Amino acid sequence: MPVSVDxxxxxxxxxxxxVAHRLSLVRLATLLVDDRASAEDVVQDVFAGLASKGGSxxxxxxxxxxxxxxxxxxxxxxxxxxxxxxxxxPLRGVEAARPDERALLAEEHREILAALxxxxxxxxxxxxxxxxxxxxxxxxxxxLGISRGSVKSTASRALAHLETIMESTRS
Amino acid sequence: xxxxxxxRLTAALQARADLVQPEDLQHLTLPTAKSPRWRRPAVVxxxxxxxxxxxxxxxxxxxxxxxxHVDPTSRIPTPVTALSGDVDGDGRPDRVEVLDGQLRLTxxxxxxxxxVANLSNTGGVGLIGFANVGGHGRGIVVGSLGxxxxxxxxxxxxxxxxGLGPMYLTAPRAEVNDPTLGQIPGRLVSxxxxxxxxRSGLLDPAQQGEQxxxxxxxxxLPRHGYLRQERVGQWCWDTATQxxxxxxxxx
Numbered sequence: 001m002p003v004s005v006d007x008x009x010x011x012x013x014x015x016x017x018x019v020a021h022r023l024s025l026v027r028l029a030t031l032l033v034d035d036r037a038s039a040e041d042v043v044q045d046v047f048a049g050l051a052s053k054g055g056s057x058x059x060x061x062x063x064x065x066x067x068x069x070x071x072x073x074x075x076x077x078x079x080x081x082x083x084x085x086x087x088x089x090p091l092r093g094v095e096a097a098r099p100d101e102r103a104l105l106a107e108e109h110r111e112i113l114a115a116l117x118x119x120x121x122x123x124x125x126x127x128x129x130x131x132x133x134x135x136x137x138x139x140x141x142x143x144l145g146i147s148r149g150s151v152k153s154t155a156s157r158a159l160a161h162l163e164t165i166m167e168s169t170r171s
Numbered sequence: 172x173x174x175x176x177x178x179r180l181t182a183a184l185q186a187r188a189d190l191v192q193p194e195d196l197q198h199l200t201l202p203t204a205k206s207p208r209w210r211r212p213a214v215v216x217x218x219x220x221x222x223x224x225x226x227x228x229x230x231x232x233x234x235x236x237x238x239x240h241v242d243p244t245s246r247i248p249t250p251v252t253a254l255s256g257d258v259d260g261d262g263r264p265d266r267v268e269v270l271d272g273q274l275r276l277t278x279x280x281x282x283x284x285x286x287v288a289n290l291s292n293t294g295g296v297g298l299i300g301f302a303n304v305g306g307h308g309r310g311i312v313v314g315s316l317g318x319x320x321x322x323x324x325x326x327x328x329x330x331x332x333x334g335l336g337p338m339y340l341t342a343p344r345a346e347v348n349d350p351t352l353g354q355i356p357g358r359l360v361s362x363x364x365x366x367x368x369x370r371s372g373l374l375d376p377a378q379q380g381e382q383x384x385x386x387x388x389x390x391x392l393p394r395h396g397y398l399r400q401e402r403v404g405q406w407c408w409d410t411a412t413q414x415x416x417x418x419x420x421x422x
Binding site: 023026027028030031036037039041048052081106108109112113116127128131132159162163166 | 176177180183190
């Protein structure tokens with residue numbers, strides 16, 4: 001006998017979410033992809049996707065977590081598409097920032113951001129969510145769709161790798 | 172783990188993120204879920220049907236099309252001489268028509284003022300539909316068969332600084348082919364997705380006449396005031412059952 005499951009969803013005020021979180025999401029996407037225009041497109045796509053669902057989610061308290069996860073996923077897709085289209089690995093982060101933006105960054109920031117760009121994508125994502133978005137291990141696990149244990153071990157390895165890269169750059 | 176490194180990383184990420192300020196953002200509005208009538212699935216299917224037919228049959232422009240035609244949802248959107256759609260993003264249908272080698276736009280918000288763009292190719296011009304061009308408005312997709320000096324293809328016009336002008340199509344350096352939109356039987360098929368994005372598919376001439384085709388699909392996405400071609404991938408097209416190419420399924 002077929003079983004029907006009624007999903008209870010709540011309609012969000014997308015305009016409110018957009019105003020409240022767009023900037024931080026664009027900043028997150030900017031750190032994940034190579035440029036501001038792409039980052040903006042990522043975030044617009046995420047909101048458009050949510051709008052196409054009528055702005056409905058099953059748990060409104062987790063709307064921001066949903067948006068954050070969607071931004072991470074779409075940023076990955078954007079990088080993949082560009083890699084395919086260009087035929088070479090895309091510039092990321094500070095390397096691809098506009099010249100005027102690079103000029104505004106202190107040398108010490110540029111050094112560590114350049115090292116960050118050399119990490120594996122998952123390692124970068126974990127560090128960005130941990131040290132810029134200031135998420136807990138549980139929230140990062142939710143955003144990336146991995147276990148808390150993986151978040152912890154990935155973060156640890158990523159920091160160690162980051163330190164190694166920076167030391168090798170100096171020597 | 173080094174706390175100093177963590178602090179330094181946090182500061183660097185914050186500095187990088189702070190370079191993005193609210194006034195820098197180009198998108199001004201929330202993407203709306205309220206699709207114009209012409210973008211509803213049934214209409215897009217009709218667009219797709221029109222695109223599929225164009226592979227085998229040359230486009231015949233309806234130069235005698237009634238200028239009173241304002242509702243693209245009620246007909247297959249083969250090129251027509253007049254359409255209605257929200258060009259300026261105010262939620263109201265604006266009127267577009269091609270007449271005497273000109274594209275003419277009358278905004279619902281400013282009905283007494285008709286904005287005009289001279290079409291470079293007047294050999295057989297018709298309106299295809301509307302597409303995303305960034306921002307909250309829509310671009311006008313114009314198709315042409317090519318006149319004495321022009322080439323066949325689609326071009327996109329959009330509101331800029333209050334006026335009406337063409338949008339430049341561009342392709343990455345790595346792309347061999349020029350950015351191309353339009354219908355070339357046996358060679359190129361273009362369509363508008365349900366989301367309003369422009370797509371083109373390059374066909375393999377060696378497969379002409381076959382039912383199952385492999386298509387190189389590209390998307391045209393808004394970037395800083397122009398439409399940039401980006402490769403989507405190699406898609407499949409069962410011309411007997413699918414109106415437009417789609418991602419290949421396993422098996």
